[in-house]
Amino acid sequence: MSVSSLKTYHHGDLRNALIVACAELIEESGSLNFTMADAARRAGVSNAAPYRHFRDRDALLEAVSQLAFFGLGTVAGAAAAEQPRGSLERILALGSSYMNYVTEKASFYDLMWGDIGARSIDPQAFDRKASGFFHLLDAVESYLDAEAISGVDVRDTAVKLWSLVHGLSAIRMSGKLPHFHPDADVDEMLRSATRTFMAGLKS
Amino acid sequence: MSVSSLKTYHHGDLRNALIVACAELIEESGSLNFTMADAARRAGVSNAAPYRHFRDRDALLEAVSQLAFFGLGTVAGAAAAEQPRGSLERILALGSSYMNYVTEKASFYDLMWGDIGARSIDPQAFDRKASGFFHLLDAVESYLDAEAISGVDVRDTAVKLWSLVHGLSAIRMSGKLPHFHPDADVDEMLRSATRTFMAGLKS
DNA sequence: CCGTATATGTTACTACCATTAACATCAATG
DNA sequence: CATTGATGTTAATGGTAGTAACATATACGG
Numbered sequence: 001m002s003v004s005s006l007k008t009y010h011h012g013d014l015r016n017a018l019i020v021a022c023a024e025l026i027e028e029s030g031s032l033n034f035t036m037a038d039a040a041r042r043a044g045v046s047n048a049a050p051y052r053h054f055r056d057r058d059a060l061l062e063a064v065s066q067l068a069f070f071g072l073g074t075v076a077g078a079a080a081a082e083q084p085r086g087s088l089e090r091i092l093a094l095g096s097s098y099m100n101y102v103t104e105k106a107s108f109y110d111l112m113w114g115d116i117g118a119r120s121i122d123p124q125a126f127d128r129k130a131s132g133f134f135h136l137l138d139a140v141e142s143y144l145d146a147e148a149i150s151g152v153d154v155r156d157t158a159v160k161l162w163s164l165v166h167g168l169s170a171i172r173m174s175g176k177l178p179h180f181h182p183d184a185d186v187d188e189m190l191r192s193a194t195r196t197f198m199a200g201l202k203s
Numbered sequence: 204m205s206v207s208s209l210k211t212y213h214h215g216d217l218r219n220a221l222i223v224a225c226a227e228l229i230e231e232s233g234s235l236n237f238t239m240a241d242a243a244r245r246a247g248v249s250n251a252a253p254y255r256h257f258r259d260r261d262a263l264l265e266a267v268s269q270l271a272f273f274g275l276g277t278v279a280g281a282a283a284a285e286q287p288r289g290s291l292e293r294i295l296a297l298g299s300s301y302m303n304y305v306t307e308k309a310s311f312y313d314l315m316w317g318d319i320g321a322r323s324i325d326p327q328a329f330d331r332k333a334s335g336f337f338h339l340l341d342a343v344e345s346y347l348d349a350e351a352i353s354g355v356d357v358r359d360t361a362v363k364l365w366s367l368v369h370g371l372s373a374i375r376m377s378g379k380l381p382h383f384h385p386d387a388d389v390d391e392m393l394r395s396a397t398r399t400f401m402a403g404l405k406s
Numbered sequence: 407c408c409g410t411a412t413a414t415g416t417t418a419c420t421a422c423c424a425t426t427a428a429c430a431t432c433a434a435t436g
Numbered sequence: 437c438a439t440t441g442a443t444g445t446t447a448a449t450g451g452t453a454g455t456a457a458c459a460t461a462t463a464c465g466g
Contacts, residue, residue: 008432008444009430009431009432009443009444009445010431010432010433010442010443010444011443011444014443014444030318031318032318035422035423035424036423036424036425037422037423037424045443045444045445046444046445046446047423047424047425047445047446048424048425048426048427048444048445048446048447049443049444049445051424051425051426052442052443052444053443056424056425057424106318106322107318110313110317110318113373113377114313114317115233115234115235115309115310115313117377118377118378118379119309119376119377119378121379123379123382126379126382126383133383155383155384155387156384156387156392156395158383158384159371159374159380159383159384159387159392160367160371160392160396160399162370162374163366163367163368163369163370163371163373163374163396164363164366164367164370165366165370166366166369166370166373166374167365167366167367167368167369167370167371167372167373168362168363168366168370169370170316170366170369170370170373171362171365171366171369173322174316174320174321174322175321175322176321176324176326176329177362179326179329180329180336180358180361180362181358181359181361181362184358184359184362189359189362189363192359193363193366193400195403196363196400196403196404197396197399197400197403198403199402199403199406200398200399200400200401200402200403200404200406201399201403202406203402203403203405203406211415211461212414212415212416212459212460212461213413213414213415213460213461213462214414214415217414217415238451238452238453239452239453239454240451240452240453248415248416249415249416249417250416250417250452250453250454251415251416251417251418251454251455251456252414252415252416254453254454254455255413255414255415256414259453259454260453260454407466408465408466409464409465409466410463410464410465410466411462411463411464411465412461412462412463412464413460413461413462413463414459414460414461414462415458415459415460415461416457416458416459416460417456417457417458417459418455418456418457418458419454419455419456419457420453420454420455420456421452421453421454422451422452422453423450423451423452423453424449424450424451424452425448425449425450425451426447426448426449427446427447427448427449428445428446428447428448429444429445429446429447430443430444430445430446431442431443431444431445432441432442432443432444433440433441433442433443434439434440434441434442435438435439435440435441436437436438436439436440
């Protein structure tokens, strides 16, 4: 090996490099239609090298999917932390950050919720501290406490709020929302829908 | 051509045959990982024949996606028709049928809501009478009327209810609901969530 | 009824991909 | 220092998407 070349026979961190390459390809192309060979090229290795780290293309995608879930949890957690515990604002912040995160990168959404992501990921992978659901759970619990709302199951409520946010995000991403609701302000819709739902809990 | 053979040089209805073949392949495999060649084989034509009817694989998938949307609208419309206009039950029936439809065939869901379906389909394709949203719109409008709830935008409310149902369906399909909400009865969750939301509208 | 244009098939071909097998290199361990 | 296992490489197989050139049927004008 020449002194001037930085290239080594072994990459050194190929597994992570592939995940990053893959994430970049998805982000740049806006779709999941990249090939294993593309990822290998971007990481600067031969076509066969990735198979030392991932059984097949789906396994690589699954790793990227986990990264995306981790990122979502982190972003949502940070947004929540900016609002006081027990406030409705905290719940709203979680919702907004969720919607913005998945909307900004629709292809990551596919990855996370299509047949490659959530459906096949090990449940434990959701348990990392970063998983947004636990932030939501805490925000809901403290809100119900603060508002002295009783007789309402926390997990049940959290999942329902999650559904609302998730669904609105999905519809928004389809790009067809204006077709069904021409002058919708989707951020405001999310806020008002959340408020309406929480108000319904009190009655 | 022999008398006993029914095979003709021209298929006769290849376009539709391909859509059906495609739908069957998706249903059987539970994924979108079929190839154009698979569809051609199933339809009994050569590998190149499909390209006379569909620009590429995505175009074929989009056609199947439209079929799925059509089916969803039909099923939901039928379910709604069984409940009296103006009743909450009618809204609940629309939600349940929606959730069951998409849940039963998760891969169709991917097709409809992934980057192939809604995001690229011509908006007019949603306008067919069968589109479930219009059933929902009507059900919501008549319900608000019957309950004398005023100051509430019908489209806005319909989209929010749709979001709720859609989101819960998506989470359910991920198979991870038990992980977050161990003893959830998802059908009951949908009903109670809808009720809570509608109750919130009154306050 | 006939001839021809067009639609819709076919086969043959290119370029590329996923995945595996056999071989090469390196890094660590005893 | 020798060996071993991890991690690369090249080469090969079998398959796919999509195109081009060719074949056949169908429909429509004369």
